[in-house]
Amino acid sequence: MKRILVTGGAGFISSNMIRYLLQETEHEVVTMDALTYAGNLANLADVLEHERLRFIHGDIRDLGDVTSALEGVDVIVNAAAESHVSKSIEQGGGEFVTTNVVGTQVLLDAIRERPVDRFILISSSEVYGTAESDPMTEHHPLNPRSPYAGTKAGGDRLAYSYWCTYGLPITIIRPFNNYGPYQHPEKVIPRFIIQALTDRPLTIHGNGLASRDWLHVFDTAEAITAACEVPLDAIVGETINVATGVDESVEEIADAILAILGKPASLKHHVTDRPGQVDRHIGSTDRALRLLGWRSSIPFADGLERTVRWYRDNPDWWQSVMATEETAQTVV
Numbered sequence: 001m002k003r004i005l006v007t008g009g010a011g012f013i014s015s016n017m018i019r020y021l022l023q024e025t026e027h028e029v030v031t032m033d034a035l036t037y038a039g040n041l042a043n044l045a046d047v048l049e050h051e052r053l054r055f056i057h058g059d060i061r062d063l064g065d066v067t068s069a070l071e072g073v074d075v076i077v078n079a080a081a082e083s084h085v086s087k088s089i090e091q092g093g094g095e096f097v098t099t100n101v102v103g104t105q106v107l108l109d110a111i112r113e114r115p116v117d118r119f120i121l122i123s124s125s126e127v128y129g130t131a132e133s134d135p136m137t138e139h140h141p142l143n144p145r146s147p148y149a150g151t152k153a154g155g156d157r158l159a160y161s162y163w164c165t166y167g168l169p170i171t172i173i174r175p176f177n178n179y180g181p182y183q184h185p186e187k188v189i190p191r192f193i194i195q196a197l198t199d200r201p202l203t204i205h206g207n208g209l210a211s212r213d214w215l216h217v218f219d220t221a222e223a224i225t226a227a228c229e230v231p232l233d234a235i236v237g238e239t240i241n242v243a244t245g246v247d248e249s250v251e252e253i254a255d256a257i258l259a260i261l262g263k264p265a266s267l268k269h270h271v272t273d274r275p276g277q278v279d280r281h282i283g284s285t286d287r288a289l290r291l292l293g294w295r296s297s298i299p300f301a302d303g304l305e306r307t308v309r310w311y312r313d314n315p316d317w318w319q320s321v322m323a324t325e326e327t328a329q330t331v332v
């Protein structure tokens with residue numbers, strides 16, 4: 001049994017990860033979240049009082065917050081981030097740099113003073129940019145195309161440098177695109193589902209052919225948990241894709257959501273593409289299988305159907321998230 005600090009616990013991936021750790025393992029979990037617009041305690045409502053979970057309202061950029069959260073911690077999973085590609089394109093890199101790069105640096109320097117058994121950085125497949133090979137291995141060049149992706153690449157390589165320079169027990173995980181329950185309505189799959197549920201147009205940027213390797217968040221939680229548990233020697237200093245090896249286009253996703261909900265294809269609405277977008281992503285799955293003993297187990301069609309059901313059955317959750325004007329504008 002370990003004590004695992006999962007940062008960004010009120011966000012999408014970390015809240016699912018925490019639920020997974022509490023339900024499927026014996027580990028204790030500490031989570032720290034700054035509760036930005038993307039952080040929502042309702043994502044943890046059913047587990048917040050769990051005896052093996054402690055929630056701290058704090059900021060990874062603040063050394064004092066980080067130092068107190070580190071008390072008794074064996075493993076850090078740093079998933080706190082500014083995570084919305086479009087927001088970074090519209091607003092520039094400011095907050096993205098401070099949380100995704102500086103926040104990572106504060107955590108890394110904190111563990112030089114107060115060592116932990118391992119530090120797992122949740123990076124992103126967005127660091128690769130558009131695929132130059134298919135599938136993309138961990139050796140694919142880093143060509144981040146948006147300010148979000150640039151800052152994720154910065155945090156990713158900074159963590160790597162702390163392994164090289166100081167011998168810290170760092171592992172870098174690069175998840176491909178996630179979907180599932182509790183994902184903020186600003187992201188494309190929940191946005192399409194909510195637009196279809198409310199009979200509003202599903203706005204598709206560009207020709208709809210941009211494709212991604214979509215991974216159900218339960219699969220991601222399982223992979224990150226494996227990274228917390230496998231022998232450290234197998235993964236220290238390594239960078240590992242977490243992917244399915246299959247891609248789906250935006251258009252195919254819109255069609256599938258409309259079909260699941262029995263809505264007409266005429267709800268699809270094409271709008272001009274945004275700069276800085278990536279065309280195609282498919283991740284290599286070999287290294288995750290070899291080092292983590294993990295491969296994804298939820299086929300996209302099943303995962304999407306479960307996700308559509310979750311949003312259909314939990315309107316209170318997404319309606320309250322969308323009650324903020326900023327979010328409502330991203331969905332209408």
Ligand SMILES: NC(=O)c1ccc[n+]([C@@H]2O[C@H](COP(=O)([O-])OP(=O)(O)OC[C@H]3O[C@@H](n4cnc5c(N)ncnc54)[C@H](O)[C@@H]3O)[C@@H](O)[C@H]2O)c1
Binds near residue numbers: 035
């Ligand atoms: N969602 C995806 O498809 C995807 C894919 C690959 C990688 N990732 C990475 O996975 C991680 C989680 O992504 P997500 O989609 O769950 O994001 P999210 O936006 O849903 O959650 C991020 C959480 O971090 C918190 N946070 C932001 N700044 C903070 C700070 N300075 N200190 C403490 N907490 C802070 C927010 O309040 C929020 O709860 C991120 O690192 C992201 O880059 C996400």
